[in-house]
Amino acid sequence: MExxxxxxxxxxxxxxxxxxxxxxxxxxxxxxxxxxxxHNGVKKEKEVxxxxxxxxxxxxxxxxxxxxxxxERIIKASRDITAANIPPKIALETAERYTAMQxxxxxxxxxxxxxxxxxxxRQISGGIQEYMEAVSFEHYLxxxxxxxxSEAAGTLQEGxxxxxxxxVLGLFDLVGELMRFAITAMAxxxxxxxxxxxxxxxxxxxxxxxxxxxxQALDTGSxxxxxxxxDVEKKMExxxxxxxxxxxxxxxxxxxxxxxxxxxxxxxx
Amino acid sequence: MVNPSETGMVDxxxxxxxxxxxxxxAEVREQIRAIVQTLERQGRGAQSILSRAHSTPAAHLxxxxxxxxxxxxxxxxSIKSLSDVASSSPYYKYNGLWxxxxxxxxxxxxxxxxxxxxxxxxxxAEAGRLLTIEDVGAILDGTLIPIFQRLKLxxxxxxxxxxxDAFHISIEEYLQSLITLIEELARLAVNSVTxxxxxxxLQISQFVKDLxxxxxxxxxxxxxxxxxxxxxxxxxxxxxDIVYDLSLRNxxxxx
Numbered sequence: 001m002e003x004x005x006x007x008x009x010x011x012x013x014x015x016x017x018x019x020x021x022x023x024x025x026x027x028x029x030x031x032x033x034x035x036x037x038x039h040n041g042v043k044k045e046k047e048v049x050x051x052x053x054x055x056x057x058x059x060x061x062x063x064x065x066x067x068x069x070x071x072e073r074i075i076k077a078s079r080d081i082t083a084a085n086i087p088p089k090i091a092l093e094t095a096e097r098y099t100a101m102q103x104x105x106x107x108x109x110x111x112x113x114x115x116x117x118x119x120x121x122r123q124i125s126g127g128i129q130e131y132m133e134a135v136s137f138e139h140y141l142x143x144x145x146x147x148x149x150s151e152a153a154g155t156l157q158e159g160x161x162x163x164x165x166x167x168v169l170g171l172f173d174l175v176g177e178l179m180r181f182a183i184t185a186m187a188x189x190x191x192x193x194x195x196x197x198x199x200x201x202x203x204x205x206x207x208x209x210x211x212x213x214x215x216q217a218l219d220t221g222s223x224x225x226x227x228x229x230x231d232v233e234k235k236m237e238x239x240x241x242x243x244x245x246x247x248x249x250x251x252x253x254x255x256x257x258x259x260x261x262x263x264x265x266x267x268x269x
Numbered sequence: 270m271v272n273p274s275e276t277g278m279v280d281x282x283x284x285x286x287x288x289x290x291x292x293x294x295a296e297v298r299e300q301i302r303a304i305v306q307t308l309e310r311q312g313r314g315a316q317s318i319l320s321r322a323h324s325t326p327a328a329h330l331x332x333x334x335x336x337x338x339x340x341x342x343x344x345x346x347s348i349k350s351l352s353d354v355a356s357s358s359p360y361y362k363y364n365g366l367w368x369x370x371x372x373x374x375x376x377x378x379x380x381x382x383x384x385x386x387x388x389x390x391x392x393x394a395e396a397g398r399l400l401t402i403e404d405v406g407a408i409l410d411g412t413l414i415p416i417f418q419r420l421k422l423x424x425x426x427x428x429x430x431x432x433x434d435a436f437h438i439s440i441e442e443y444l445q446s447l448i449t450l451i452e453e454l455a456r457l458a459v460n461s462v463t464x465x466x467x468x469x470x471l472q473i474s475q476f477v478k479d480l481x482x483x484x485x486x487x488x489x490x491x492x493x494x495x496x497x498x499x500x501x502x503x504x505x506x507x508x509x510d511i512v513y514d515l516s517l518r519n520x521x522x523x524x
Contacts (some may be wrong), residue, residue, distance in 0.1 A: 168287055217287065
């Protein structure tokens with residue numbers, strides 16, 4: 001594989017380094033200080049060829065180049081999936097969003113097959129969680145049920161693995177989505193979706209509380225700093241806040257009467 | 270629409286299964302950690318033996334190498350059990366738990382091989398040589414060959430391993446160990462002079478320069494490999510300075 005031109009290398013570098021830190025010139029000089037590909041002067045080339053280890057390193061270089069390219073593609077797709085996950089205003093949009101995400105996954109499915117499924121887990125994890133959020137919300141709107149891991153995995157492009165960790169972490173985000181849904185519905189229709197007046201039906205708040213109970217019962221103490229253990233604490237807090245927001249919105253609805261769920265519309269998590 | 274017979278939103282089995290998964294993962298991690306701990310201890314042992322090379326003239330290295338090979342043999346046994354435990358999970362799922370210690374083992378093998386030990390597969394030991402990643406794989410275990418997607422310089426690697434998920438030595442691990450080897454050889458160059466061996470620094474200088482040339486063609490990203498490989502040039506310089514000093518004082522024959 002040919003070495004990439006420096007400009008492209010720079011943009012790649014800015015992806016792997018801390019997102020919005022450091023100026024471009026800084027990361028440029030950082031790159032220049034290393035021993036890198038910008039040494040294709042004739043004299044160097046001659047010296048390079050003299051090393052008996054070159055064939056070995058050339059093979060390594062090709063392997064690493066492929067690895068970095070795959071990694072970049074996956075990072076980009078994961079970001080695009082996140083970008084495509086815009087909160088839908090109407091149910092119709094969830095389908096569109098869903099298709100946009102699917103497209104990103106098919107672009108990188110080949111990069112994530114076999115042994116590489118876990119190799120790039122950290123890069124794709126964010127995108128998968130976003131997808132989980134979207135797909136579980138869509139499933140809820142249709143069936144009022146929580147999507148199971150195998151149902152969710154079934155909707156994913158073949159070859160893309162849904163880990164238990166990403167499944168749970170995506171479900172945490174579903175709570176935020178449900179909150180948004182509940183509050184929007186209350187603000188526009190003046191009542192909580194699902195419940196209505198007909199007694200025995202569950203409403204969104206009942207479901208949110210059930211989810212909260214399940215999450216809180218989950219023992220992730222053994223996970224340490226890996227996957228779940230790393231993110232679960234923060235997501236748990238956000239999840240609780242979301243449920244409580246809906247709870248106080250319902251309270252507000254009862255106190256102030258229908259159609260006046262004010263002061264609640266803006267504070268989404 | 271809601272099926273009236275279904276009471277809750279969440280099928281309780283969902284979270285039961287999740288909990289099982291979490292617990293199973295924790296158990297695998299525990300098993301791996303126990304082996305890695307052993308490996309860590311063995312690694313320290315092997316490296317302490319190998320560090321005697323710094324105070325032993327090349328002619329008397331044999332006992333050091335024999336002891337080192339013994340220690341490495343124990344490490345190889347640990348890697349075998351690691352491979353057995355890890356093989357039931359995707360390689361990259363837990364790879365971070367052991368990579369550091371595996372790099373240590375590779376480094377011990379590389380240094381021992383460079384010093385003139387680690388004869389294997391009918392290949393005679395010879396001081397100053399580089400064990401390839403395939404050599405290392407063969408030493409660790411016949412089955413422990415690295416997974417390459419299209420590496421042509423291998424003889425015994427099965428073809429089309431692209432989609433096989435198995436325990437192996439990665440290129441990154443091998444390269445990391447090479448960097449450690451370079452650092453160690455820079456120290457050895459100094460100590461060779463102290464031992465009165467003026468030829469070995471020259472040999473080290475050529476060897477490290479050749480490796481350096483190899484590292485120069487790699488397109489490394491902003492990762493740990495790149496950060497560490499930046500140290501190579503300082504070690505090259507350190508060794509060149511020694512060669513310079515020896516030449517200046519006419520302590521090495523000019524060829």
